[in-house]
Amino acid sequence: MVTTSTSEDAPKLLNLVRNKIRLKHYSIRTEQAYVDWIKRYILHFGKRHPSELGAEQVEQFLTYLAVEGKVAASTQNQAKSALIFLYKEVLGQLLPWLDDIEHAKTPKRLPVVLTKQEVQAVLGELNNTNHLIVSLLYGTGMRILEALRLRVKDIDFARKEILIRDGKGFKDRVTMLPTSLVQPLQAHLARVKALHEQDLAKGYGAVYMPQALAKKYPYAAIDWSWQYVFPSAKLSIDPRSVNESGQGVTRRHHVQDQAIQRAVRQAVVNAGITKPATPHTLRHSFATHLLEGGYDIRTVQELLGHSDVKTTMIYTHVLNRGGRGVSSPLDGL
Incomplete structure (x- = not known):
């Protein structure tokens, strides 16, 4: 103490x-x-x-x-x-x-959901890595940091699966890899690997590793399989490595989520969409569109990584069928 x-x-x-x-x-x-x-x-x-x-x-x-x-x-x-x-x-x-000490009451609000046409419009305003990342968010239901923290080894192209490690609540889960993203991801990783090899040649190339893993696998930090799928364009000092004298290890971190937030915000404006959509809106849209497609709510719960199905149930209230799927009596006149 x-x-x-x-x-x-x-x-x-x-x-x-x-x-x-x-x-x-x-x-x-x-x-x-x-x-x-x-x-x-x-x-x-x-x-x-x-x-x-x-x-x-x-x-x-x-x-x-x-x-x-x-x-x-x-x-x-x-x-x-x-x-x-x-x-x-x-x-x-x-x-x-x-x-x-009592928790402040957080207002319960329904999530913002884009239609499939609106998702397509937003994606049409993005390009290169931003387009790939945002497509992955909508195509898998991942949270933005879950996508940005992906390591090369977490993508299984043969099984078309993505392993999400240490998600919310420190839980691992598996989600699908959309078939339409297989080729773009493989081409992207070929470029990332070339960048990693350049870093190694310059004396860098060691990615951040959790403390326990860094001790257990001392050479894993420079291994290709542990590199970020979406690395930053610039090298920077890892704040977790800074010592008392102010010196730290230079690494290539993953793309910053603020950059994706800005890109999506601008894409929404350019697409003429008035909904307050963010990268997380694509996760909401993923879940809602799966339920619209007839998939079981337990399956959607597992893909999203929700501990309680009640959390997933909120998407049944935003399905594109009016108020909770009830037809207005006016339409019956």
Whole structure:
């Protein structure tokens, strides 16, 4: 347990947070978000050490975010999760009040779904790698980061399957590889392999590996099968490898999801679609169109990786058949 309580210990505490997050194999996004919220929490109470604070201060901070900061319920809940992680996992304070703090109520909204014609229009506004990635999102139902984090070994062309590792909830699952994407993906990977060989020749080419795997397979980082399917166009310093002196390992990361977000947003505008569509909308469209095609909801649940079929049931409410498939009496006149 951390017992020091001076403001100078804040950087040391944040390093403990980062180390604990990496030990539990959380994503870099989660690490950045949690560290940011914990830092804001410490600054909000005049740089007092969190061990000196308790339930009252946590509630005050979350109330401040909602009332003064006017943040969304999901954002407030993320801040709460970061503070719970801090107290339980880092400070080792298994206090009952942590479980008594109520989650902000997130509004239940139906997902935005594109028609097949609208999906085709959006894809028509994209090209090259962006077109391939977005096609994969719609054709497989993957989340955007699931697609961008794919490794070469995760695609089985013979079986036309894609293995999605460490999806939401740290679960693996299998989805289909659309036949129409087999040839474009193979051509894309031929170019990626040439880029990887260039990196190796220049002394780079080692991709990021989860900590445990990096120790178990020390040479896997430079192996072709472990490379990202959609690598970034530029080399960059891996933030997880930066030491106290500010030095880190130069790697080729995967394409940033913000770039795909921007590309889809522009494609939607260019296609003249007024729906607030995002890359995640293609996942919703994938599920809805499968149900429209008569596929069993349990099959769709498995492809999406939902733990509970109730989560998948929401797509039965957005099928293109009017309100829950009921015909209006006006149409019967």
